[in-house]
Amino acid sequence: MSDFNNESVAAIETTLNDVDRALERLRVGAYRTCQVCNIPIDDAELVANPLLANCPAHPELA
């Protein structure tokens, strides 16, 4: 096998979960809304990170 270890798999699973949640937010029309304080997220922030679920006021959740 290759160099993949449990950490690599965990990182991939985290990314997949983030993609799933981003797609779900797109489906329900909440994609551009901060999941914590419900304000719109800047387009520039979403361009920098399309999987962003929260505005920059919550860096610990990014």
Ligand SMILES: [Zn+2]
């Ligand atoms: Zn927020």
